[in-house]
Amino acid sequence: MVAPAARPDPRPGDDGRPVSHVRRLGCRLVAVLLDNPVRSYAWGSPTVIPELLGRAPSGQPEAELWVGAHPGSPSTVSGDGRPLSALIEADPVATLGAAVVDRFGPRLPFLLKILAVQRPLSIQVHPTIEQAVEGYDAEDAAGLALDDPRRSYHDRNHKPEMAVALTPFEALVGFDDPVAVAASLEQSEHPDLVGAAAVLRDDDGLERLVRRWLTLDADAAAEIVTVLTGEASTRRHDPRFALVHRLAEAYPHDRGLLLALLLRHHVLEPGEAVFVPAGVPHAYLSGVAVEPQASSDNTLRAGLTPKHVDAAEVLRILRYEPRGEVLVAPVVTDPGIELYPVPGVDELRLARVLLSRSGVMVPGPCLVLVVEGSASLDGVSLARGHAAFVPASETGATLTGDGVAFTLTTALDQAR
Structure with a gap:
């Protein structure tokens, strides 16, 4: 792997403040470098994400790197400090494109994460959109604040997700026979x-x-x-x-152990993937993975956790058919590009790109995350662990370099 490059400090403007890294060609927005928040949970690794980002460990378990515009932990434009969500809200059609706005509204519909799992996560399940709306409104009516630890619904969206292994990745997904x-x-x-x-x-x-x-x-x-x-x-x-x-x-005393007995055990090798539809129980146990998902933070926990367990709500949305998970085999669409298809989920079109100097076109709206080596995205330098957002108005963005990157966009235009 290429050693992570240091991120340059933003150059000060005449007023002493950093110059914005939001770039335009005429009236057209172009790709922007992102700064991405890290969430600390007890199950996270203290070293994996700091190593990916090329910085010293914080001393805390660092579990999730978020790349996206979810209001709970939005990425920010590097050198600008503006949340990506604010950049999108300022001009939804330029950033997302008319088709995405028409289908999902004026918000980025997908979210990309790195998961660094050192100890098992909770057994959990995610809702459909209809269940999320009902659950969110019910918790609002009950007077639960968004930061209340008893709250399970933090938005009105569904959360279909996929885990793509970067290391051997161990998971319980779906009920066994x-x-x-x-x-x-x-x-x-x-x-x-x-x-x-x-x-x-x-x-x-x-x-x-x-x-x-x-x-x-x-x-x-x-x-x-x-x-x-x-x-x-x-x-x-x-x-x-x-x-x-x-x-x-x-x-040791968690009733989630009973449910673990009923679930299917998977060990994904690097590059292998599993998709988790709504209602399918799952728990990630160890390893590092890329996780593309719809932009949501709705999690119903059923066990293996000290956090709030809402058994009644879990039972409302749980699906009981065995093998509800979907193992996803990557499909080579072009030299060096592997697509992870997820039928029926318009929000997600994930590709793994083996970078070369010849370059890969990246239509927006798209998130780009480099996991090995380094890259350049039309003048934006991306070291290992760096990410960028390509707006829809940028029609000619080209990704070059040496290493591996993941790109995430919507599946609205399968011809892309």
Whole structure:
């Protein structure tokens, strides 16, 4: 990998303030360099994102690098300080294009993240747009402020997402085959687990068991979790129980361990991807990934977390069909360009670009993030970890360099 280049300080203007990096050719906006916020969560790595950005660690776990215009953590224009959302609001058609504004309104519809997972995240699920509107309005009516820790809905949008592995990336995504889970539970010596196996063999058994486990009172839940973790400690030859044993080291008394028993375990190799539709339960366990998603921060947690768990809302939006996840194989569309297609999601068209000096055209609106080496985007220098926004009015942006970049735009024009 090419060592990260230092980001130059903005040049001061005559009044001593930094000169804006918002560039124009005539009346046309062109690509802009972004400064991108990092969110710190307990599950994050203290070193991965600082290394990517070429700076010293902060001493805190740094979990997510956000590239986009979501109001919760918007990127800002480098040297200008203006949120990307404000740049878009000032001229939605120039920045997004008329088709995107017509379809999604005057806002950037997608968000790009780097996830640096050192310890398991919560088991969670995301809503459809209709469910998000209902949930947001209900929490507003209940008087929950947007920063209230009991709040699950932070906007009225859905959050379909995909994880593309940059390192081996471990995840639980979607329910496993109930019969396969039942066969494992039937080997138990405890009647509660054997009884759960019998439920799973019924046609509606998966939903009934999930509802039972998520609505147990605290004492009953603690009792069966103790049974499960005790058995997991002695059945580590069974991969399903070995995983529960490992998760119990991080969350020893959490009823999410019961749900983990029911989910499918994936280990993605670099370049492999999984798409998570609305309603599909998932938990990311370890590794580094690029995560393109619709621009939303709506997360319903079901377990493996000290944060707020809203079991009733999880049960309202959860989908119970096994294997609800979608493994996504990249498709080579041009030399050095791999597309990760997500059918039915207009917000997301992600491509992995193997950079070369010959250059790749980048139609806007588009986010560009360099993950290896360095690049140039029509005069904007992008070191490893740097990102840029290409507005729709920039019709000739060309990406060159050596390394790897990801580009994210909408799927409204598949001919692109």
